[in-house]
Amino acid sequence: MLREFVQLNHYKFAKKATDWRDAIRMCCEPLEADGSVEADYKEQIIASIEKFGPYIVIMPDVAMPHCQEGAHGVHRTTISFMKLDEPVSFEEGNPEKNAKLFFTLASCDSDQHLENMMKLSEVLMNEAVVEKLMEADGPEDLLRIQETCLDH
Amino acid sequence: MIKVLVACGCGMGSSQLIKQNCMAVLKKMGIENTVYHTSIDEAKTIAYDYDLVVVGENFVKSFKPKAGTVVLGLKNLMNKKELESKLQECGLDQQQ
Numbered sequence: 721m722l723r724e725f726v727q728l729n730h731y732k733f734a735k736k737a738t739d740w741r742d743a744i745r746m747c748c749e750p751l752e753a754d755g756s757v758e759a760d761y762k763e764q765i766i767a768s769i770e771k772f773g774p775y776i777v778i779m780p781d782v783a784m785p786h787c788q789e790g791a792h793g794v795h796r797t798t799i800s801f802m803k804l805d806e807p808v809s810f811e812e813g814n815p816e817k818n819a820k821l822f823f824t825l826a827s828c829d830s831d832q833h834l835e836n837m838m839k840l841s842e843v844l845m846n847e848a849v850v851e852k853l854m855e856a857d858g859p860e861d862l863l864r865i866q867e868t869c870l871d872h
Numbered sequence: 873m874i875k876v877l878v879a880c881g882c883g884m885g886s887s888q889l890i891k892q893n894c895m896a897v898l899k900k901m902g903i904e905n906t907v908y909h910t911s912i913d914e915a916k917t918i919a920y921d922y923d924l925v926v927v928g929e930n931f932v933k934s935f936k937p938k939a940g941t942v943v944l945g946l947k948n949l950m951n952k953k954e955l956e957s958k959l960q961e962c963g964l965d966q967q968q
Contacts, residue, residue, distance in 0.1 A: 772881035772912065775928045778889065778949040786885040788911075816947065825885055837888045844889070844950045 721799070721839040722866035726859045729754065730800035733858055737808045740774075740819075741766050744785050747802040747822040756800075757826050758793030765824075774810035774817045781807060781818060781854065782844065786825035789833065797832040799840060800824045803856055821853055843870070874898075874964065876907040877922040879931065883911030889949050890926050897956050903964065919943075924964060926955070 725731045730750045737743035748762040764787045769776060777783045787794075802822035811817035823840055827833035843849055849869045856862060876894055880886035887909040898905040910918075912931055919925050920938050927935075929945035937943050942962045948954055 768881055773930045775881055775886060775930050778886050778928070779951065780948065782950075784885050784889075786882060788882045789884040827884055833884065834888065837885075838892065841889055841892050841950070845952075 721836075721843050722801075722862040722870065725799070725801045726862050728798065728800075730756075730798065731859055731862060732800070732802040733856070734802070734804055736804055736806035740769070740808050740810045743783075743802075743804065743808045743819070743822065744769070747785055747800065747824045750800045750802075751796075751798070751824060751826055754796075756794070756796035756798050758795075761787065761791065761793050761826065764791055764793075769810070777810050777817045777819050779844065779850075780816060781820045782823070782850065783810070783819035783821070784823045784825060784840075786827070789827045789830060791826075794826045794828045797827045797829040797836065799826070799836055801862070803853065821850070846870070873904045873906065874923040875921070876905050876924045876926060877915055877919055878907060878909045878926045879912050879915035880909075880928060881912055881931075883909060883914070886928055886949050887911075890928075890946065893950070893952050893955055894926055897952050897959065901956065901959065901964075924959075924962075 744765050745762045751757045765785045768787050776785050804820050807818035807820045809818050852865045878887045878890040891907050891909045894907050925943045929947050932945035935943045944958050
């Protein structure tokens with residue numbers, strides 16, 4: 721999965737975001753760049769977080785921004801990765817809803833999406849991998865983590 | 873056999889992760905199960921038909937379960953230990 725992020729150019733490394741909305745716009749950039757999603761996808765994600773709350777922060781420091789399956793303007797079923805050096809807050813006063821790692825989902829094909837989610841879950845269940853991703857600085861780190869921790 | 877409903881805002885992200893973990897944990901606990909994942913909006917209307925509802929903790933208050941339906945909220949969706957201990961707390965492992 722980490723190798724795919726590199727191969728598809730689906731990654732972004734940044735110092736910080738001004739707020740969570742800014743972070744959502746940033747994490748969608750790689751998906752917009754290759755036409756996987758259209759420009760309004762990020763605004764749909766923001767609207768969904770405003771409606772449902774910061775539930776996309778699925779574990780400490782890890783967010784999984786997404787909108788509905790088959791949302792308007794989604795052309796590929798894929799995932800993009802982003803890492804911020806400084807965590808951004810999704811809920812004021814609740815550091816459990818901070819995020820540094822972003823796995824942005826886009827889906828228009830449920831079978832492919834399910835396969836992607838199995839692979840993502842393999843990454844997120846691996847504490848060593850998550851820990852190393854928090855310290856990653858570029859695509860070469862993603863490849864190294866893939867090789868040392870995930871390739872069997 | 874217990875019927876489990878898992879849900880998240882849109883029904884495609886976190887609910888799929890919870891589903892995978894639920895199936896793994898229930899299997900480990902030796903509890904036969906069937907798990908359906910969906911969006912919160914749909915889940916609210918069908919929850920009465922399930923034994924167990926598992927969601928992220930901020931969604932727990934969306935449900936007003938009838939007797940017989942247990943609603944569990946998770947802090948860390950990827951932590952199988954949290955899920956297992958919450959399942960044990962609510963006594964589901966006794967209900968075979």
